[in-house]
Each structure stands twice: as structure tokens, then as C-alpha cells.
Amino acid sequence: MPHIQRSNILKMIKDQAPEDRKINAFPGPYKLECTPYHKLDFNKVTYRKCLEENKNTAASWFKLCKVIIIGDVSVGKTCIVNRALCYILVIVVVFDLNNMDSLSHSKTWLHEALSSSSSTCPFIFLVGSKLDLLKKYAYKNMEINAMNVAKKLNAEYxxxxxxxxxxxxxxxxxxxxxxFDDSIKNELQLKQKVEIGTELI
Structure with missing residues (x-):
């Protein structure tokens, strides 16, 4: 039998996700005082949708979101991707915790990403990389500056x-x-609008 190399998409189409890929509780922010997204649990409609008996194929449950990771050269963008959905857009602005200049460039990177985005309200994250290279006292000073920038950018740090x-x-x-939570909510809201419009017709 010939060997067929399976694509990443085919590997994703399973009845059950691997345990290390399941999110059983809504993840909190890195710093509760530095996020514009204060949601700490899934929306009720998301719970209802997930608990419904799903008669469709597993592939129909995929919720894709485009994530843009931007930042200066050598701040660690590629490493973040290697370590590790399309109307919702996530913008991750990466800076080097050891380089104040890269933090100051975050506003410019975000502006460029927003100007090329069709999404009116993306999720924005300001991510400091290379945490392992900083001493504790040096990180504390950088964290204060980074959190101030994050608040100005309306981003989660x-x-x-x-x-x-x-x-x-x-x-x-x-x-x-x-x-995922936002995708389910908007999908159901759109479905309700279509149903209402159909009844009026």
C-alpha cells in the first residue's frame, strides 16, 4: 500500500481533539489589570451551541481566525509561531522585552496592521518576548512601560x-x-437576522 502523507488539515479532522488541545476552562489574561477583554467565561450561547447534538461533520465545526503577528526584526515572532482562526482578526504585536525601542515601535506596527485589516474590532495583544533574558528587577521596570503602552493601544499584555x-x-x-466564543456568538446573531428577514419576506 502506498504511503500517503496526511496534510495538517486532515490531521485536524478528528471526532475528538487531543487532550493537550482541549480548552476546558476559559483562559484568563496574563494581567487582569492590563486587558480590554474582561471576559472570563464563554458566552451562554456558546455553551448551548457546544452542548447541542451535532449532526454535521467534524469539519463543519472548524472556526478559523486569521492571526497577524507583527513587530521589529529579531524580537521573536517566528519563534512564537514555531512554539506553538475568517472574519475575526487577531493582531499580536511582538516586542523585545530587552529593547525599549522595539516597544516604542509597537504603535506604528499596530497602525499598519489596522489600516490593512477589514475587521473593525480585532482582538489586539501586545506581547513581550525573550522574558528568559531579563533579570527580575529589570523586567519589573519594563513591565510598567509595556502595560502603559498596552493600555494606550487598547491591547491585552x-x-x-x-x-x-x-x-x-x-x-x-x-x-x-x-x-471561538466571539465566532459562535456572531454566527448565531447572523442566523437570527437571516431568519427574521426571511419571515418578513
Missing amino acids: WAISSKTGKNINNLFYRIAALT
């Missing part, structure tokens, strides 16, 4: 290390939960 993997999974679980 995270500090991660691609080298050690610290906070990487938590960051992507948080993104997945926020976007």
Missing part, C-alpha cells in the same frame, strides 16, 4: 519566552477561547 515556552500555550489558548 503578555510576557513570554519562546526559548523556555513560558506562557506560550496560555497565550494561544486565550486567543483561541476569545475568538
Whole structure:
């Protein structure tokens, strides 16, 4: 029998997701005081939708979201991706925790991403990388500056290390939960609008 290499998409089409890919509780932010997204649980309609008996194929449950990861050169963007949905857009602005200049460039990167985005209200994350290279006292000073910038950008702040993997999974679980919940809510709202319009016709 010839060997057939399965694509990443085919590998995703399973009745049950691997345990390490399941989100059983809504992930919280890195810093509760530095996020514009104060949702700490899934929407009730999301719970109802997920609890309904699904008669469709597993593929129909895919909720895709485009995630844009931007930032200066050598701040760790590729490492973040390697460590680890299409109307919802997530913008992850990455900066180097060891480089104040890269933090100051975050506003420019975000502006460019927003100007090329068709989404009117994307989820925005300001992510400081290379956490493993900072001493505790140095990080505290940078964190204060980063959180101030995040609040000005209306972004949720995270500090991660691609080298050690610290906070990487938590960051992507948080993104997945926020976007999935929003996707289900908007999908059901759109369906209700269509049904109402049909009845009027």
C-alpha cells in the first residue's frame, strides 16, 4: 500500500481533539489589570451551541481566525509561531522585552496592521518576548512601560519566552477561547437576522 502523507488539515479532522488541545476552562489574561477583554467565561450561547447534538461533520465545526503577528526584526515572532482562526482578526504585536525601542515601535506596527485589516474590532495583544533574558528587577521596570503602552493601544499584555515556552500555550489558548466564543456568538446573531428577514419576506 502506498504511503500517503496526511496534510495538517486532515490531521485536524478528528471526532475528538487531543487532550493537550482541549480548552476546558476559559483562559484568563496574563494581567487582569492590563486587558480590554474582561471576559472570563464563554458566552451562554456558546455553551448551548457546544452542548447541542451535532449532526454535521467534524469539519463543519472548524472556526478559523486569521492571526497577524507583527513587530521589529529579531524580537521573536517566528519563534512564537514555531512554539506553538475568517472574519475575526487577531493582531499580536511582538516586542523585545530587552529593547525599549522595539516597544516604542509597537504603535506604528499596530497602525499598519489596522489600516490593512477589514475587521473593525480585532482582538489586539501586545506581547513581550525573550522574558528568559531579563533579570527580575529589570523586567519589573519594563513591565510598567509595556502595560502603559498596552493600555494606550487598547491591547491585552503578555510576557513570554519562546526559548523556555513560558506562557506560550496560555497565550494561544486565550486567543483561541476569545475568538471561538466571539465566532459562535456572531454566527448565531447572523442566523437570527437571516431568519427574521426571511419571515418578513
